[in-house]
Amino acid sequence: MTFEYAPAPESRAIVDIKSKYGHFIDGKFLPGKKHFATINPATEEVLSQISLGGASDVDKAVAAAQKAYTKTWSKLSGKERGKYLYRIARILQERAREFAVLETLDNGKPIRETRDIDIPLVAAHFFYHAGWADKLDYAGLGKSPTPHGVAGQIIPWNFPLLMLAWKVAPALATGNTVVLKPAETTSLTALLFAEVCQQAELPDGVVNIVTGDGSTGAAIVNHPGIHKIAFTGSTEVGKKIARAISGTNKKATLELGGKGANIVFDDAPIDETVEGIVNGIFFNQGHVCCAGSRLILQEGIADELIAKLKIRMSKIRVGDPLDKNTDLGAINSREQLSKIQELATAGDAEGAERWSPACTLSAKGFWFAPTIFTGVTQAHRIAREEIFGPVLSVLTFRTPQEAIEKANNTPFGLSAGVWSEKGSRILWATQQLRAGVIWANTFNKFDPASPFGGYKESGWGREGGKHGLAAYLKEGK
Numbered sequence: 049m050t051f052e053y054a055p056a057p058e059s060r061a062i063v064d065i066k067s068k069y070g071h072f073i074d075g076k077f078l079p080g081k082k083h084f085a086t087i088n089p090a091t092e093e094v095l096s097q098i099s100l101g102g103a104s105d106v107d108k109a110v111a112a113a114q115k116a117y118t119k120t121w122s123k124l125s126g127k128e129r130g131k132y133l134y135r136i137a138r139i140l141q142e143r144a145r146e147f148a149v150l151e152t153l154d155n156g157k158p159i160r161e162t163r164d165i166d167i168p169l170v171a172a173h174f175f176y177h178a179g180w181a182d183k184l185d186y187a188g189l190g191k192s193p194t195p196h197g198v199a200g201q202i203i204p205w206n207f208p209l210l211m212l213a214w215k216v217a218p219a220l221a222t223g224n225t226v227v228l229k230p231a232e233t234t235s236l237t238a239l240l241f242a243e244v245c246q247q248a249e250l251p252d253g254v255v256n257i258v259t260g261d262g263s264t265g266a267a268i269v270n271h272p273g274i275h276k277i278a279f280t281g282s283t284e285v286g287k288k289i290a291r292a293i294s295g296t297n298k299k300a301t302l303e304l305g306g307k308g309a310n311i312v313f314d315d316a317p318i319d320e321t322v323e324g325i326v327n328g329i330f331f332n333q334g335h336v337c338c339a340g341s342r343l344i345l346q347e348g349i350a351d352e353l354i355a356k357l358k359i360r361m362s363k364i365r366v367g368d369p370l371d372k373n374t375d376l377g378a379i380n381s382r383e384q385l386s387k388i389q390e391l392a393t394a395g396d397a398e399g400a401e402r403w404s405p406a407c408t409l410s411a412k413g414f415w416f417a418p419t420i421f422t423g424v425t426q427a428h429r430i431a432r433e434e435i436f437g438p439v440l441s442v443l444t445f446r447t448p449q450e451a452i453e454k455a456n457n458t459p460f461g462l463s464a465g466v467w468s469e470k471g472s473r474i475l476w477a478t479q480q481l482r483a484g485v486i487w488a489n490t491f492n493k494f495d496p497a498s499p500f501g502g503y504k505e506s507g508w509g510r511e512g513g514k515h516g517l518a519a520y521l522k523e524g525k
């Protein structure tokens with residue numbers, strides 16, 4: 049049976065976007081000098097003008113963060129810091145719809161995801177870390193571990209507010225102050241978060257937000273007043289940061305790219321697996337570093353599973369991200385769309401077979417239909433490089449050992465998935481897989497208590513859970 053869906057757009061009246069934004073430094077919004085436009089990727093409508101931060105803005109922000117660290121934040125007890133985090137978490141919950149609509153407008157991801165996943169997880173991160181603030185002496189990091197001081201935090205555009213929460217919540221809980229830079233295409237929710245900091249009466253300078261591009265990020269990385277760097281983004285920029293801080297005392301966590309393997313054994317429950325595969329690659333338009341972008345299928349069930357997957361993909365609704373029935377929204381930028389197109393064209397040229405369901409894509413904005421490539425070999429670019437879009441590469445295997453070899457044959461090591469009815473097979477496979485996060489019979493499940501991070505070119509360190517706290521603390525005696 050096919051359902052017809054009438055449009056069900058979420059109202060955007062709840063958000064109040066200013067025509068121009070400055071930086072948030074020392075508790076106040078300061079005007080920027082140069083600006084660039086931020087657009088809605090679903091319509092190409094200009095939403096606002098964002099300041100391009102330069103070295104002097106970064107200087108001011110670091111000075112404010114250092115002053116706040118020395119004068120207030122490092123003097124407060126963990127219990128007092130925790131109260132601010134709880135307050136921020138509750139305000140985020142109260143203003144959840146506003147944040148969800150703004151994130152959808154600026155990023156292009158469906159309202160169903162911002163409303164039900166991104167923003168609830170953001171609040172959960174603040175609640176979780178609020179609980180840790182007065183218990184750090186008991187986190188297994190020695191007696192009275194101490195913060196680093198000022199943390200420089202640089203985040204990407206795929207989960208703008210969620211990545212902010214992953215960075216800001218543990219930094220504040222552990223007693224650090226922060227200078228954060230959102231990605232150039234998605235600064236709006238970080239700037240709204242600055243208002244939440246004011247509303248929560250967070251002491252001035254504890255959170256500073258400087259907007260801008262890669263040069264602004266580099267100014268933060270290279271600033272001598274920054275003691276710890278937390279970065280999420282591409283492996284290419286991660287390597288630049290690693291080079292820039294070598295020989296300094298700066299600590300760093302780097303969350304970089306991935307090419308996650310989703311392994312399906314022939315005893316897997318097919319219908320549930322199909323749902324998991326769809327969630328693994330089409331969630332957030334595939335703009336997910338831990339996406340299950342390589343499906344590694346046991347040969348005996350390949351035809352049946354691919355046939356069911358295609359039927360399921362035909363039901364994915366692509367379109368207006370503000371529509372509550374939309375499953376797949378807009379690609380975040382023209383630049384990202386070109387990268388996806390380039391890699392998909394390479395898939396065609398190298399001999400893989402492309403398939404997408406029929407769907408009408410709007411002429412305005414940036415769109416890419418959900419796509420699978422079958423007949424992919426390990427040598428193909430679409431099996432090796434991160435596409436960061438709604439594109440699944442399908443490889444097959446005969447023996448469990450071959451599945452593991454194919455899954456591990458990648459420079460990355462962020463995530464993997466295993467689908468099987470046998471617990472022993474799942475445990476065996478997870479022990480062989482070289483990936484920081486491995487899901488069994490599910491995919492893309494996140495929780496603030498669960499550490500996240502990768503091996504090899506997927507980065508350094510972990511975020512979330514007790515492991516994530518350690519990155520913001522010097523071990524106590």
Ligand code: ADP
Nearest residue numbers: 202203204230231261262265266281282285288
């Ligand atoms: P993506 O491929 O997801 O756009 P990037 O690694 O290019 O990832 O961007 C992630 C974040 O890193 C963004 O906030 C971007 O502005 C910032 N950035 C880009 N280049 C640099 C750099 N050389 N140093 C520090 N930050 C940078």
